[in-house]
Every structure is written in structure tokens, then in C-alpha cells.
Amino acid sequence: MTRQTNRTASNDQKLANALKESKAPAISRAAAILRLLGKSDSPLGLQTIARSLNLVPSTCLYVLRALVDEEFVSFDPDTKRYSLEAGVLTLARHWLRRNQFTDLSQPVLNRISQDFDVTVLGVNVVGIEHIIVVGISQAGNNFQISAQVGSRFPALISATGRCIVAFGNYAEEELEEKFKSLRWDEPPTFSEWKAQINKTRTQGFAVDEGNYISGVTVVAAPVWKSRDKLSHALVAIGISSTLKRTGLPELQDALLKSAQMLSNQLSGDIVLAPR
Numbered sequence: 001m002t003r004q005t006n007r008t009a010s011n012d013q014k015l016a017n018a019l020k021e022s023k024a025p026a027i028s029r030a031a032a033i034l035r036l037l038g039k040s041d042s043p044l045g046l047q048t049i050a051r052s053l054n055l056v057p058s059t060c061l062y063v064l065r066a067l068v069d070e071e072f073v074s075f076d077p078d079t080k081r082y083s084l085e086a087g088v089l090t091l092a093r094h095w096l097r098r099n100q101f102t103d104l105s106q107p108v109l110n111r112i113s114q115d116f117d118v119t120v121l122g123v124n125v126v127g128i129e130h131i132i133v134v135g136i137s138q139a140g141n142n143f144q145i146s147a148q149v150g151s152r153f154p155a156l157i158s159a160t161g162r163c164i165v166a167f168g169n170y171a172e173e174e175l176e177e178k179f180k181s182l183r184w185d186e187p188p189t190f191s192e193w194k195a196q197i198n199k200t201r202t203q204g205f206a207v208d209e210g211n212y213i214s215g216v217t218v219v220a221a222p223v224w225k226s227r228d229k230l231s232h233a234l235v236a237i238g239i240s241s242t243l244k245r246t247g248l249p250e251l252q253d254a255l256l257k258s259a260q261m262l263s264n265q266l267s268g269d270i271v272l273a274p275r
Contacts, residue, residue, distance in 0.1 A: 029060075030063050030066070033064065033073070034088065035152075036049060042083075043076060044081055044083075045079075045082070046082070049064070064082055072084070072087045072088050100265075101231070101266060102122070105223075106122070106135050106137070108120075108234070109137035112234075112254055112258060113138065114140075116246065116254070117242070118139050118237060118238035118243070119137070119138050119139045120137045120235065120236050120237070121133050121135065121147060121234070121237070122233075122234060123235055124231070125160075125164060125230055126155070128156065130154055132151070132152050133149055133151040139238065145237050157182050157212055158208045158218045159212075159218040159220035161206075162197050162200045163200055163220050164233075166200040167201070185210070185211070187211065188211050204222075205219060205252055205259070206219070206221075208220075209240060215239060215241070217248065218236070220235045221233065221258070221260075223259050223262045225267055234262070236251055
């Protein structure tokens, strides 16, 4: 619980810092408020929102009223608290309807999850900053990961991050700086992380064995829209001891082949990760 609280506080601070540096502050404030309300388990009051984002209350109130008018945020006059409104869901549905990866990947997620009893995610890669879960199939065992469609994670964390770096073109200085901000249960050194990235580049998929979450193995395979654009990834998550018994190599092979198949479908061509 402490670890999760610290992560949430850190993310809120990053959000607040991003607002200060934004070239379009009104849009950034609105986006920050929507994200904050989306992460909250309960409606929030004006002072809480303003304090969390380091906003002047009057400025925060102005943005909230505009979001209420646009039906992205609802306001309860009895409790004086704000929460997300259905207008956000309408936007999400429009995006999901036009997102080919979501439709194509869901049967794949379900099949791999059922065959190997793991949780499988389909994620959208948004540069080097973050990934967004756009599809999920939960395992049938007692292990459940706290992720839903729309959940955001740091792009470079775990096996997915190794894929993003392995098949991208990023300066080492930038990577090292971002690596320092990542939170792991059992953190690798930067040198170990780079070696794992080189291995990912060679084999075409990445494995995180207990670094991100102790006792949990994460396998990720890249999905391509074109030969030079890593757009998505398939991510399988399971208990390490169970995967060693039930066949980690088989899971890796199934994930990689499925990712290559989706790449072909998305691009209309054969798009394989570099070997």
C-alpha cells in the first residue's frame, strides 16, 4: 500500500510539473483534471483538485465549470464534489470503434490467457512517456493484476519498456535519466537493463523476471503498424514459479507469433521485429 501511495504522489507531482511547462496551459489543466478524476476512487472537491495539481483555486474552478458544461465532468451540488461524466466515455467509445488493434487483438488476448492461465494486455505505445492499456484478458487463477482498459503506465517499465527501447532510436543520456525515475520491486542496474534490451533486440521479445513485481514474470512482444513504427505490444503477466512449471518458452513463442500476426494484419504486409 505504501508503495502504491508513493507512486500516486509521484505521478501527481509529475502532472503538476508538466502543467507549469505546458505551452497550452488551458488544455493541459483540463487534461490534468480529467486524469486526476479518472484515477480517483471517489468524487473530489475543488480544494483537493487544486491542491493536487498546484492550481490556483479560482483557475481550477473556471476549468471545472467548462468541463461540466461540455459534459466531461459532473458536479454534485449537495456534496460540492466533482467526478467524470459520461461524455468521456463517448469519446473513448469513438476511439475504440476506430482502433483496429483493439478488435484484432482481443481474441488473441483471450486465447493466450486461457491457454497459459496468465493475464494478457494489449497496450498502445505513446512514445517514450507512457503506455495505455486498450485490451485485457484476465487469468482464471487467483493472481489478478490491477489494470483496466485506459490504465496508464510508464513506457519504460518492465518488459514492455525493453521492447520500446530495443526497437526505437533513443539517446543513452535520455534513457538513463528516465531509468532513474522508474520504480521496481527488484531494480536492475542500468548496465543490466541495457544488456536485457540488447537481448530483446536479438530475440524479438522481452522478459522481466521479477524486476518490476517480485515473483511475477512479464513477457512482452512488439506489434508494428509499419517497419519503422512500434505502435502496440502484447504483454503476458503470470506468477514466475507457475510459468516455469507450465512452459515459459511456449508462452514466449505464442506471444511472439501472435504479435507478428497482428503486425501483418495492421500493416497489410509482413512486418517482423529486427533479429
